[in-house]
Amino acid sequence: MAKVFEKTKMLTDVPFHYCPGCTHGIIHRLVAECIEELGMQDKAVGVAPVGCAVFAYNYFDCDMMEAAHGRAPAVATGIKRACPDDLVFTYQGDGDLASIGTAEIVHAAARGEKITTIFVNNAIYGMTGGQMAPTTLVGQVTTTSPYGRNAETQGMPVKMAEMLATLDGAYYIERTSVHNVPNIVKTKKAIKKAFQYQMEGKGFSIVEILSTCPTNWGLSPVEALKWLEDNMIPQYPLGVTKEGR
Amino acid sequence: MTEQIILAGFGGQGVLLAGQIIAYAGMNEGKNVSWLPSYGPEMRGGTANCNVVVSDEEVGSPVVVEADCLIVMNRPSLEKYEKDLKPGGLLLLDSDLIEIEPTRSDIKVIKVPANSLAEQAGSIKAANMVMLGAYNACAHVVQNKTIIECLEKIMGEKKAHLIPMNEQALELGAQAAK
Amino acid sequence: MAKVLMKGNEAIAEAAIKAGCTHYFGYPITPQNQIPEYMSKRMPQVGGTFIQAESEVSAINMVYGAAGAGARAMTSSSSPGISLKQEGLSYIACAQLPCVVVNMIRSGPGLGGILPSQGDYFQATKGGGHGDYHLVVLAPSGVQEAADLVAEAFDIADEYRIPVMILGDGMIGQMMEPVEFKKHEGRELPEKTWAANGWKNKNHARRVVNSLYIEAEAMEEVNRQLQEKYAEITKKETRVQEFMTEDADYIIAAFGTTARIAKNAALKAREMGIKVGVIRPITLWPFPAEAFAQAAEHVKGILCVEMNTGQMVEDVKLSVNGKVPVEFYGTTGGFVPTPAAVVDALEKLKEGK
Numbered sequence: 001m002a003k004v005f006e007k008t009k010m011l012t013d014v015p016f017h018y019c020p021g022c023t024h025g026i027i028h029r030l031v032a033e034c035i036e037e038l039g040m041q042d043k044a045v046g047v048a049p050v051g052c053a054v055f056a057y058n059y060f061d062c063d064m065m066e067a068a069h070g071r072a073p074a075v076a077t078g079i080k081r082a083c084p085d086d087l088v089f090t091y092q093g094d095g096d097l098a099s100i101g102t103a104e105i106v107h108a109a110a111r112g113e114k115i116t117t118i119f120v121n122n123a124i125y126g127m128t129g130g131q132m133a134p135t136t137l138v139g140q141v142t143t144t145s146p147y148g149r150n151a152e153t154q155g156m157p158v159k160m161a162e163m164l165a166t167l168d169g170a171y172y173i174e175r176t177s178v179h180n181v182p183n184i185v186k187t188k189k190a191i192k193k194a195f196q197y198q199m200e201g202k203g204f205s206i207v208e209i210l211s212t213c214p215t216n217w218g219l220s221p222v223e224a225l226k227w228l229e230d231n232m233i234p235q236y237p238l239g240v241t242k243e244g245r
Numbered sequence: 246m247t248e249q250i251i252l253a254g255f256g257g258q259g260v261l262l263a264g265q266i267i268a269y270a271g272m273n274e275g276k277n278v279s280w281l282p283s284y285g286p287e288m289r290g291g292t293a294n295c296n297v298v299v300s301d302e303e304v305g306s307p308v309v310v311e312a313d314c315l316i317v318m319n320r321p322s323l324e325k326y327e328k329d330l331k332p333g334g335l336l337l338l339d340s341d342l343i344e345i346e347p348t349r350s351d352i353k354v355i356k357v358p359a360n361s362l363a364e365q366a367g368s369i370k371a372a373n374m375v376m377l378g379a380y381n382a383c384a385h386v387v388q389n390k391t392i393i394e395c396l397e398k399i400m401g402e403k404k405a406h407l408i409p410m411n412e413q414a415l416e417l418g419a420q421a422a423k
Numbered sequence: 424m425a426k427v428l429m430k431g432n433e434a435i436a437e438a439a440i441k442a443g444c445t446h447y448f449g450y451p452i453t454p455q456n457q458i459p460e461y462m463s464k465r466m467p468q469v470g471g472t473f474i475q476a477e478s479e480v481s482a483i484n485m486v487y488g489a490a491g492a493g494a495r496a497m498t499s500s501s502s503p504g505i506s507l508k509q510e511g512l513s514y515i516a517c518a519q520l521p522c523v524v525v526n527m528i529r530s531g532p533g534l535g536g537i538l539p540s541q542g543d544y545f546q547a548t549k550g551g552g553h554g555d556y557h558l559v560v561l562a563p564s565g566v567q568e569a570a571d572l573v574a575e576a577f578d579i580a581d582e583y584r585i586p587v588m589i590l591g592d593g594m595i596g597q598m599m600e601p602v603e604f605k606k607h608e609g610r611e612l613p614e615k616t617w618a619a620n621g622w623k624n625k626n627h628a629r630r631v632v633n634s635l636y637i638e639a640e641a642m643e644e645v646n647r648q649l650q651e652k653y654a655e656i657t658k659k660e661t662r663v664q665e666f667m668t669e670d671a672d673y674i675i676a677a678f679g680t681t682a683r684i685a686k687n688a689a690l691k692a693r694e695m696g697i698k699v700g701v702i703r704p705i706t707l708w709p710f711p712a713e714a715f716a717q718a719a720e721h722v723k724g725i726l727c728v729e730m731n732t733g734q735m736v737e738d739v740k741l742s743v744n745g746k747v748p749v750e751f752y753g754t755t756g757g758f759v760p761t762p763a764a765v766v767d768a769l770e771k772l773k774e775g776k
Binding site: 265268269272277278279280281282284303304305306307308310 | 426428453454537565593594597598599600601683684686687690759761762763
């Protein structure tokens, strides 16, 4: 019988703990496939965040470190400076990267640190039970914005891809989404490009990936994909915000 | 022998360097030494001071509380540190810049017109060396030649041309102290 | 090698480079700035890495990354900055990574002052961050010893996979004293078979550097391992210096800068006919409890002198367990105790006041 699909060797056999319909699983697979296709299995070191992807070190079949909340880019900096030939990546959510870890991500980008960040933006704190994130949309109901995010008192969503693009040290920044197949394909291309730029020594690269959180959004998986497309993409336009210096 | 010295003046007068040279020279002559500067905001534009200990014994506290010698190059330093000199101690002051008299009568006072002697040697910047020369002529803690060797090392090749001028400043200071 | 006159901060930095430290991550704060400044100059000369991080928080996490990848890594700071590093230190302790951290204590609490203090004793010796852990804490009392202890610190860190702190103060950092960089007789160290630096050859399991243990059994096991390690370190690495203790009727307990003043005071007291000795813990953790317990067998009292309001004195009291009176004399704000004041305090102890 012809083999039509084979799981990438870059993922372990540990079953994902993610909720049904969550797109973290898709993104894990894309990252893993890119590492495998680039032949970097024995040189990859990943840094897991605090948040839903905290157990990422159980899933990626390469050397991994678990960082404190928000500190993954600093940890990755230490690894990359110790092992310049390694492919070093962080995998971070929006609470981790866009809130508590803003200093670390901004300065890793500013230094042009030769690492790659996979930034999963689902507009909410998933792991802790659906609290408001810096990326939560105006009007979006969360457990800490029960009346909907109020721009007057809770501010506006933070656009990390645009913000980081203002830094000369960053080399490649793209925002993608995984709400349908064409965008999943584009996301994989972006991740691969980000890794390639790192290995070419070009500088800091980050892919911001819009992702769903059906559980905490209170939607079915299918509704969540639609909600992402209708609500998140207008707030967070897809595309390359920076490429080259 | 344990010699405890306080050097104080305006920032920029070179009191820290003069203190370092005493410590260096002491070290090169096989003695135990410590050099402790004032640090932080005090350094900027205000007074600068350092504590130097040169001893045959292990140096205990690097903080000088009962000084054998006090070298002051401005008035605020005299006013601040005069009390820290032990009875019978030696006070060396730059008489070009300090117009007031010391208040204590139980100490030995030597006035050195350091600025004018430094100008005579070639540069007002060498006033610290004049004071150092005067100090060593009185205290004989280290040999003059060791001081000059240390100067050569600290100044390096780039500033080697300044050595003769500094030597003269040391000498003028020594004469003034006699 | 000939002696050179160096500031404590510079001597520590040079000693670290000579000990094979390849990665330094820091952030400016007085009174330890000569360390990052020196490292920024020297690291490029030896092919090492210097990064001025965006914060102390980031610097300690860079240490986590570099140490986790197998490098000899170090950071330094002073009190307020060390507070910021506590999160990282707790993670490093749990992930069992080796590294060296220098704290040149300044007076506090809060932003405090920049003058010397020993007010971070509790923070350094009792863990400092969250959870049950310890750092090995080495307290040099002079520039030469600071340089010597740096090489030891890296070896201890590597042997036991533990963060080691060099605990000095503004005076140790800023003071110049002669220093000789002696050839360090390093110990035989285990290979870093745990370092996550790319799964080369794949002839071993992949490596994960981690401090998350969600299962109670696993977390308990990690704590058990840590405590076992701490017991071993206590047995093998405790260091203390005794000065004129043999015939002493009274003991001054002091560490670091204060121990120098204590020695002066002991000599002064002996001139006055009071037989005084000094016990100086060199490792503040593990604490040399045995030395104090033994002294308590033959002395009449112990005076603990610190530049704080009474921190190490608690460990001294625990060590002597009520056997002899333990009194305290301390200074704060950046004031360094004078030998005369220490002698006064000794006389009070003697008179039972």
